[in-house]
Amino acid sequence: xxxxxxxxxxxxxxxxxxxxxxxxxxxxxxxxxxxxxxxxxxxxxxxxxxxxxxxxxxxxxxxxxxxxxxxxxxxxxxxxxxxxxxxxxxxxxxxxxxxxxxxxxxxxxxxxxxxxxxxx
Numbered sequence: 001x002x003x004x005x006x007x008x009x010x011x012x013x014x015x016x017x018x019x020x021x022x023x024x025x026x027x028x029x030x031x032x033x034x035x036x037x038x039x040x041x042x043x044x045x046x047x048x049x050x051x052x053x054x055x056x057x058x059x060x061x062x063x064x065x066x067x068x069x070x071x072x073x074x075x076x077x078x079x080x081x082x083x084x085x086x087x088x089x090x091x092x093x094x095x096x097x098x099x100x101x102x103x104x105x106x107x108x109x110x111x112x113x114x115x116x117x118x119x120x
Contacts, residue, residue, distance in 0.1 A: 031115040037108040056099035056106030065092045071117025083109045
């Protein structure tokens with residue numbers, strides 16, 4: 001038998017720090033990933049697998065799909081400062097990221113990014 005706990009605000013034991021439960025649902029990352037340079041997942045939340053589409057081009061698949069493809073997929077970082085990770089494509093079941101160097105060449109490097117939006 002499942003139980004339901006209904007609250008509007010969570011607080012610590014001393015009541016010094018509190019947060020509305022809506023912030024927890026709406027304001028947290030729905031997925032994040034540290035992806036190796038071969039597209040395997042070094043560590044992740046809500047990602048099931050990675051695919052290497054070519055040099056610097058990776059697709060990671062969600063464990064739980066997003067409700068639509070208009071979620072935020074900010075590119076954060078690659079393995080070193082000379083490489084940037086950009087969002088190449090979004091789907092409800094996956095996100096595709098691409099690593100590019102300052103000279104516009106693609107590069108196999110680790111990626112780290114978070115996904116924000118609504119789960120399906």
